[in-house]
Amino acid sequence: MKKPEWHLRAGEDREVFATLLVKIYQALKPAVNIYDGILAMEGQGPGKSGVPREVGVIVGSGNAMAADRVISEMLGVGPDMVLTNRTALEQGAETGEIRIDGDLPRVENFRFPEMAPMAFGPKIVHGFMRRHLVQRPECDNSECRLCGECWEYCPAKAITHDKKIHFNYDKCIRCYCCIEVCPHAALRAVETMTGKVARKVLKIK
Ligand code: SF4
Ligand code: SF4
Structure with missing residues (x-):
């Protein structure tokens, strides 16, 4: 199953999605993991x-x-602040004794993406919250070339097009795969007005 289809199944709940990632890792157990941070990305990714x-x-x-x-x-965050790290420990993933060979710089003031509220409270209101509180993809039509990558990839089939693209925000699960795959940087995750207010009230950075 492709990543966007997993998003469709588990993408609304961060903890479920983090558990899924950890389980996939535990099942695959790659012999070596390489992280290319020569040119990293900060701020409101993806893509x-x-x-x-x-x-x-x-x-x-x-x-x-x-x-x-x-x-x-x-990057200056406590490891347990990262949900997948916490979930991995809860799932019994062993890190063993950690030994670092080579130099690891301290990266100052790395900008992480803003965390918009996803869903809380009774499940019955989650759909409403997703539609009104969570950042949603928007298109800069002057950059869009109608190449079709986004609508091909969207797991919820929430993107249609004529002379420009349109989002069905009732169907969109806010996985941001479209932003990740857009080769022309035409898409961005934009916070809704209600999401901004909720973030301030809930003091979510
Ligand atoms: S992937 Fe980007 S450029 Fe291509 S149709 Fe979608 S928004 Fe437009
Ligand atoms: S429109 Fe974009 S963010 Fe929404 S479900 Fe489709 S790929 Fe995910």
Whole structure:
């Protein structure tokens, strides 16, 4: 199953999605994990809507859980602040003793994406919250070339097109795969007005 289809199944709930990622990792157990951080991305990714930042680091490890924890520290966040790291520990993923060979710089003021509220409270209101609180994809029509990558890839079939593209925000699950695949940087995740207010009230950074 492709990544967007997993998003469709589990994408509304961060904890479910984090558990899914950890389970996939545990099932596949890659022998080596390589992280290319020579030119990293910060800010509101994915894809071209983030901002490239030169970090100049490549990390390799036989244990992705250990590497994720080390990289979190390198970027200045406590490893347990990252949901997949926490979930991995809860799921019994072992990091073993972590030993670092080589130099790992401390990256100052790395900008993470804003965390918009996803869903909380009774399940019955989650659909409403997703539609009104969560950042949604928008298109800059002056950049869009109608290449079709986004609507081909969208797991919810939420994108239609005529002379420009249109989103069905009732169907859209906010997985942002379209932003990730757009080769022309025409798409961005944009916060809704109600989402902005909710973030302030809930004090979500
Ligand atoms: S992938 Fe980007 S350029 Fe292509 S149709 Fe979608 S928004 Fe337009
Ligand atoms: S429109 Fe974009 S964000 Fe919404 S479901 Fe489709 S791929 Fe995901």
